[in-house]
Amino acid sequence: RFGRLAGRLALAERDREAAREAARNAVSLRRSEDLRQLAEAETLWRRRREAVVRDVHDGIGGLASNLKMTLDLALHAPHPDSQRSLLQTMDGLVTETLAEVHGLMDALESEVATCGDMANEFRRHGHLMLAHHDIALAVRALSPDAPLPKDPRFISGVFRIYKEAMANVVKHAHARHVEVTLEALPDHLRLVVGDDGVGLPESPRDGRGLSNMAKRAAELNGSLDLARANGLLLTLRVPWPGAPVASAAPGHF
Numbered sequence: 001r002f003g004r005l006a007g008r009l010a011l012a013e014r015d016r017e018a019a020r021e022a023a024r025n026a027v028s029l030r031r032s033e034d035l036r037q038l039a040e041a042e043t044l045w046r047r048r049r050e051a052v053v054r055d056v057h058d059g060i061g062g063l064a065s066n067l068k069m070t071l072d073l074a075l076h077a078p079h080p081d082s083q084r085s086l087l088q089t090m091d092g093l094v095t096e097t098l099a100e101v102h103g104l105m106d107a108l109e110s111e112v113a114t115c116g117d118m119a120n121e122f123r124r125h126g127h128l129m130l131a132h133h134d135i136a137l138a139v140r141a142l143s144p145d146a147p148l149p150k151d152p153r154f155i156s157g158v159f160r161i162y163k164e165a166m167a168n169v170v171k172h173a174h175a176r177h178v179e180v181t182l183e184a185l186p187d188h189l190r191l192v193v194g195d196d197g198v199g200l201p202e203s204p205r206d207g208r209g210l211s212n213m214a215k216r217a218a219e220l221n222g223s224l225d226l227a228r229a230n231g232l233l234l235t236l237r238v239p240w241p242g243a244p245v246a247s248a249a250p251g252h253f
Contacts, residue, residue, distance in 0.1 A: 063097040096167065099129050112155050115184045116144030122162055122180055129166045130178065139180040146184030151241050157220045158191065161236055164213045165193045171209075173197030175231060188222070191236040199228045 067090060074086035112118050119141035126137045148155065162180075169175055175197030183190045210226070213236075217224040222238035 060097060060100050063093055063100060067093045067097065095132075099125075100163075112148060113150075114144060114148060115141040115146045115182050115189075118148060118155075118158070119144065119180075119182050121159070122182065125159075125163065126166055126178070126180065129163075129170060133170055135169065135175055136177045137180070138178070140182070142181060142183040148184070148189070149241050154220065154238070154241055157216055158189065158236070158238060161213050161216050161224075162191065162193070164209050164216075165234055168209050169193075169195050169197065173232060188237050188239045191238075193234045193236075194229065194231060196231040199230075199232050200226060 070086055070090050070093060074083050074090065077083040077086055112121060119139050123137070123139040126139060130137050166178075169178055173195045175195035178193065178195045180194075181190075181192040183192075210224075213234075214224045217236055217238065220238045222236060225235045225237075227233040227235070
């Protein structure tokens with residue numbers, strides 16, 4: 001009887017030790033998971049900060065520099081007509097700067113999780129830029145519920161290209177209507193911006209911001225294609241982060 005009791009006690013002690021070991025393992029796993037989530041949050045925050053710094057530098061910084069140079073020219077302009085023209089240019093730069101600030105604030109405050117969310121942000125920012133120029137805007141997402149990557153560099157890069165496309169419409173297209181289509185495909189995000197304006201100039205790389213958009217697309221491993229279609233049809237393709245990089249298609253800008 002004593003032997004059986006001792007065996008039961010030993011078995012109970014092994015069970016308790018196994019339970020304590022399982023508890024220690026569970027705590028260790030939770031700590032590891034907490035550390036992993038903390039590292040991911042820190043990486044996301046760092047990428048978002050870098051994206052914001054770049055947007056401020058490229059967007060607001062560039063506009064402020066242009067505004068300062070135009071002001072200097074206006075102060076030293078020899079004729080009133082020259083001053084008036086430069087002041088009109090400054091007025092446009094101020095309007096564009098305000099739109100850039102509002103767009104940056106919207107990007108910071110919004111959570112873009114799906115194609116539908118991005119289309120809504122496109123619609124809001126597009127109306128802000130186009131409304132005063134009597135240009136109608138239609139934005140649609142063909143896959144509104146498709147999730148977008150939680151990568152600030154990806155989101156910010158696509159937004160910057162879209163904003164540049166809207167700015168080009170205002171400055172150069174002489175369009176009355178703009179149609180924007182956003183679609184999540186298996187290996188990439190596709191953005192199409194079409195207008196009914198004057199179309200491509202003779203030298204499409206000169207003075208229309210197209211080179212800047214192509215550069216930004218390349219930084220995202222994407223491509224930018226232009227076509228004449230009763231105006232200008234711009235197609236941006238950006239692979240999902242981590243996806244294989246496709247070779248450039250014919251007509252790639």
